[in-house]
Amino acid sequence: MQERDALLKKKVVPSVEVIPPERLKLLDEIIDKYAGSTQNLIPALKEAQELFGYLPMEVQRKLSIGMNIPAPHIYGVVTFYSFFTITPRGRHTIRLCLGTACYVKGSKEILENIIKDVGINVGETSEDGRFTLEAVRCLGACGLAPVMMIGEDTHGNIHPPKTISILDGYQ
Amino acid sequence: MCASPFYRMQLMMCAGTGCIASGSLDVRDALERELQKRNLQDEVQIIMTGCNGFCAMGPLVVVYPDGIFYNQVKPEHAPLIVEEHVLKGRVVQDLLFKEEATKTRVPLMKDIGFFGLQRLIVLRNRGLIDAESIDEYIARDGYAALAKCLQEMTPEQVIEEVKKAGLRGRGGGGFPTGLKWEECRRYDSFPKFTICNGDEGDPGAFMDRSVMEGDPHSVLEGMAISGYAIGANQGYIYVRAEYPLAIQRLEKAIHDAREYGVLGKNIFNSGFDFDIGIAPGAGAFVCGESTALMYSIEGKRGMPRIKPPRSAEAGLWNQPTNLNNVETFANLNPIILNGGDWFASIGTEGSKGTKVFALTGAINNVGLVEVPMGTSLKTLIFDIGGGIPKKRKFKAAQIGGPSGGCIPNGMEDVEIDYESLQGVGAMMGSGGVVVMDDMTCMVDTAKFFTNFSVDESCGKCTPCREGLKAMYDKLTDICEGRGQEGDVEFLIELGNHVNNTSHCGLGKSAANPVLSTIRYFRDEYDAHIRDKHCPALVCPELIDFEVMADKCKMCGACFKACPSNAIVWEKKKVAWIDREKCTKCRTCIQTCKFGAIR
Amino acid sequence: MPKISIEDLRKIKEQQLNKMSVRAGHHRAKITVHMGTCGIAAGAREIMTLFRDIIGEKDIADIILTNSGCAGLCAKEPMITVELEGSAPVKYVLLDKTKAKRIFDEHVMEGKVVEDYALAIGSETMAT
Secondary structure, X not given: OHHXXXXXXXXXXXOOOOOOHHHHOXXXXXXXXXXXXXXXXXXXXXXXXXXXXXXXXXXXXXXXXXXXXXHHHHHHHHHHOOOOOOOOOOOEEEEEEXXXXXXXXXXXXXXXXXXXXXXXXXXXXOOOOOEEEEEEOOXXXXXHOOOEEEOOEEEOOOOHHHHHHHHOOOO | OOOOOXXXXXXXXXXXXXXXXXXXXXXXXXXXXXXXXXXXXXXXXXXXXXXXXXXXHOOOEEEEOOOEEEOOOOHHHXXXXXXXXXXXXXXXXXXXXXXXOOOXXXXXXXXXXXXXXXXXXXXXXXXXXXXXXXXXXXXXXXXXXXXXXXXXXXXXXXXXXXXXXXOEOOOOOOOEHHHHHHHHHHOOOXXXXXXXXXXXXXXXXXXXXXXXXXXXXXXXXXXXXXXXXXXXXXXXXXXXXXXXXXXXXXXXXXXXXXXXXXXXXXXXXXXXXXXXXXXXXXXXXXXXXXXXXXXXXXXXXXXXXXXXXXXXXXXXHHOOEEEEEHHHHHOHHHHHHXXXXXXXXXXXOOOEOEEEEEEEEOOOOOEEEEEEOOOEHHHHHHHHOOOOHHHOOEEEEEEOHHHOEEEEOOOOOOEOOHHHHHHOOOOOOOOEXXXXXXXXXXXXXXXXXXXXXXXXXXXXXXXXXXXXXXXXXXXXXXXXXXXXXXXXXXXXXXXXXXXXXXXXXXXXXXXXXXXXXXXHHHHHHHHHHHXXXXXXXXXXXXXXXXXXXXOOOOOOHHHHHOOOOOEEOOOOOOOEEOOOOOOOOXXXXXXXXXXXXX | OOOOOHHHHHHHHHHHHXXXXXXXXXXXXXXXXXXXXXXXXXXXXXXXXXXXHHHXXXXXXXXXXXXXXXXXXXXXXXXXXXXXXXXXXXXXXXXXXXXXXXXXXXXXXXXXXXXXXXXXXXXXOXXX
């Protein structure tokens, strides 16, 4: 139990993957749109993450120069907000709700099933690159608890033993 | 205008996040196909509304003019609805709502207990208007309050009216809105800002999402009124990243409002300018705290700072800033149009108006309800909420999220308002009510909330960052059988320290879940510590599973469901559990229909 | 789109309320077209369309047009029931478009029952 709770804490491993320069160029548009004010940093990071799937150091550095915001400030923001990630994602992101309503209705058991059968914990990506598991604090769909989102699909009223059969639909 | 088709019937489909997740868009497509097949598309109109509130029963369709309420509608029901109801006028019995208590089908929406006992001010337009149409909002007196303010009232009079109404902040603290505005108006430094806090972070609360999705203009109008009152020309809505639909609907609403000129320069020729921008959040619970939220809008890490100075004096970019919650803003249109006295006539001595609650957890009618302040918890849970499912017993209601506390069985007569909740050790918070039955372990629940607060603590001040962690470790020990005498006293002492010495509102209330469960469920803590037993059979280290031979029907369902092959079963024999292999995952308990495993 | 004035706000409200009148629950008159299988076969759809056209054309807000199942008098279809607020419902039988038009003009708009086509005044008593 303690081990599992320890695993629940996210591990932050800065990525070392190299992004080809021509892909980095795609950031120019975002920089043009948002440069000029720190106020725009969060929307800019959101769009950058949509583009690359995550926010590796190269992307942060380029945004820092382009938007004239110190790199440590950007790193600070990226690591503060749970929406941003600096590690690559799997093909499907599972967002399991661990909010109160879902917790009371059994989302802990769903989590255990995923840990056991997919072999990944919160914040991890499976080795075959199929799933990334995230825990969220309430999707605001408590009426359907327990709830899990896979990509854009919301699955509600999940019977915990059926967890894996839902995942089978995503290859 | 006269050439527009006359629709004799309108099908109002809920398009809130809950119903969309249950498949309401597929139902809409199926209904549209079916209507077209019968050439009825010019006779019958389908309108997508905001969240109707009755999320557990989705997808929902309400048929007007009859007011017939259908629930759990699936695409394959579309031919039935069109053939029977739309064409022949016969109500489809199978899709009507079934009242759990009486086991009867209720055709009319207004007769369903869940809806009938509510009083709608904030949610006045829910399910009645097209969430994306500014015209329909105007038809329901939308922007008339803003017009009245600009045409007939001075900013001071607006503030006076809100003070007279006795409106208090709906985000949790309950600070009187009128006083907040008055203070902000006093500071003579420009520009000023007004911010809408849509960072609804409390798990189990979704009323703000519902309002932003279902009636976005009511928020915009409230913000414009507050801007006029305090002298601000710019507003921001901070919406959390988890609510993409809310952001989308607000964007459309702001666009339409600008087109009509109810936002922008010189609104209604009054000389008053006001515009609104959306500031999306990025997933941090602490950003619901006012100062942290403002840092986040500025593009920084959202960490609270010490007050004073208060935001009214030095908020966003150090300028005077007013911050109210979504629900607070949605109250303003009716207050201005009907007067402060009208609003003050609803509710209790110290808490006026209504409050929206999100009923979740172990309750039959999960959903959003709006009731006058002072409604008893009993009415909320049993009359509106339809009681606890599967004939289980009500154990406690957790009110106010991670900052709130529990109200135990036996105290459900408590009348819910700001004061009485504080009196019993809970708080209003944003209005999340999580109902727990006797299958819920209170120590485990306290541990869950503490874990939440540990995770979401921004780490700036020590009591919150370290104190909560120490409390969490202690709770884990208790749940895993390492509890000792004195642990409960330790938790009480540390919890009081955290509450008394943290910087921001979140830290100051973060120990509440632990303190209130100790207050009402001390015996459960003691059972964990002394008897090494979890009375609710939740904490795996403290229970052994067994099959009760007298209840087992020998069906073998548990045997098939067990993921670790720990259940031994043969046909026509009672199952038994191999404790060596059992991982205590509770799958068997969930699977057994006869309650034979404990 | 031009910026709107407070006067425009009132206009939009009135126009839009008309379109939403179906949901209001309050109305001056209610026309029920009986649309069981028999009614539809006898031409109830045409009558329904006619009423819709008239109401849409004249932009009338306080009338509810609805349908119900077979009234049990299949031989006399198409049938409609007209119910003005505060007075007993009137059943009309064996209708066609011309007759329906006359009923609309005289009964619904002016309140005079068209006795030529009327079957009975008042509803049948319900058993329950």
